[in-house]
Amino acid sequence: GKSGYDHYMLKEIHEQPTAIRQCLHERVVELEREIAVDSVASLSVPDRVQLVACGTSYHAALYGTRLLRERGVPATAFLASEYDVDAVPVDRETLVIGVTQSGETADTMTALREANSVGATTLAVTNVVGSSAARECDRAMYVRAGPEIGVAATKTFVSQQIALVVLASELTGEYDVDLVGALRDLPGQLQSVLDDSRARTVAEEYLDADAYFFIGRSYNAPVALEGALKMKEITYKHAEGFAAGELKHGPLALVTDRTPVFALVTEGANPTKTIGNVKEVETRGAPVVAVTDGCSDVERYADFVLEVPETHPALAPVLANVQLQLVSYWVANDLGRSIDKPRNLAKSVTVE
Numbered sequence: 001g002k003s004g005y006d007h008y009m010l011k012e013i014h015e016q017p018t019a020i021r022q023c024l025h026e027r028v029v030e031l032e033r034e035i036a037v038d039s040v041a042s043l044s045v046p047d048r049v050q051l052v053a054c055g056t057s058y059h060a061a062l063y064g065t066r067l068l069r070e071r072g073v074p075a076t077a078f079l080a081s082e083y084d085v086d087a088v089p090v091d092r093e094t095l096v097i098g099v100t101q102s103g104e105t106a107d108t109m110t111a112l113r114e115a116n117s118v119g120a121t122t123l124a125v126t127n128v129v130g131s132s133a134a135r136e137c138d139r140a141m142y143v144r145a146g147p148e149i150g151v152a153a154t155k156t157f158v159s160q161q162i163a164l165v166v167l168a169s170e171l172t173g174e175y176d177v178d179l180v181g182a183l184r185d186l187p188g189q190l191q192s193v194l195d196d197s198r199a200r201t202v203a204e205e206y207l208d209a210d211a212y213f214f215i216g217r218s219y220n221a222p223v224a225l226e227g228a229l230k231m232k233e234i235t236y237k238h239a240e241g242f243a244a245g246e247l248k249h250g251p252l253a254l255v256t257d258r259t260p261v262f263a264l265v266t267e268g269a270n271p272t273k274t275i276g277n278v279k280e281v282e283t284r285g286a287p288v289v290a291v292t293d294g295c296s297d298v299e300r301y302a303d304f305v306l307e308v309p310e311t312h313p314a315l316a317p318v319l320a321n322v323q324l325q326l327v328s329y330w331v332a333n334d335l336g337r338s339i340d341k342p343r344n345l346a347k348s349v350t351v352e
């Protein structure tokens, strides 16, 4: 059941601290400052990594590429539906990772089969034990979010992010001590975001908006995309997310006083440059909602601030994303939408 929540989505948003703990269990041994993932322990550092995924899982994959590149591994994320179309070069030295909550998404399965057919090493990062992706791939790493009922992916996205953090560390042997410590604190910090969030107030304030924009750089760029996807799918309102630098290459023309802009501004993700973009939209009368860890003076330009606790720069987007989930949830709730089963959408997309 929904355990007293009005929707599975809200319940699952609140299950995220637990989802993180489950994902880390026996993988991150804080005392020994060590990360160990059985399913990939014997893999050598790959020449290159390709991540294939759809939708929200693609946003997790984009986040994963950054974690890997930071550790010196060339990594690229592909929309699974474009993988064959793009004629991506793939060979035996490539590790292809399918990021798929359900493990049943048709496009992702097609991409993984193609990778297997040319002899690449394949790994499924999935939530479902024994799913098609888990069976198709050479290896499987389970994200352990527990069953997700809401069509909107929430806790599985967080679990994918955490799984990719530990995977990137394990694959490369780079155990960042600060990151390990920050992982330990993350569930409690996420809980504090849930307890203290002002997302409901923000949602009410901008319920009549024409459109919602989401901007962020670096680690936060995938979260900007994810914030917009969540907003679209459960509220049916127009939303766009993009890397903040793209703003002046087109989208700025859409910005008015009826298009709130959510700016992700956290330590280590080029806050100064993103504040530059914030000023550009503020000048044009757009309401600004800053999702920030207090690393800058962005609140001077913001109409609302949604705070996240300070953490390791690589984990800030995990917390920032939760604020965006809550904003979308409350907008959808206040508009009376069918939150757990949005129109036209299915939980598992088993046709190409």
Ligand code: M6R
Pocket (backbone or CB within 6 Å): 054, 055, 056, 057, 058, 099, 100, 101, 102, 103, 104, 105, 108, 151, 152, 153, 154, 233, 347, 348, 349
């Ligand atoms: O099961 P998968 O992770 O492969 O699903 C991929 C997408 O269909 C999925 O992430 C979808 O975008 C979300 N349900 C949206 O919230």
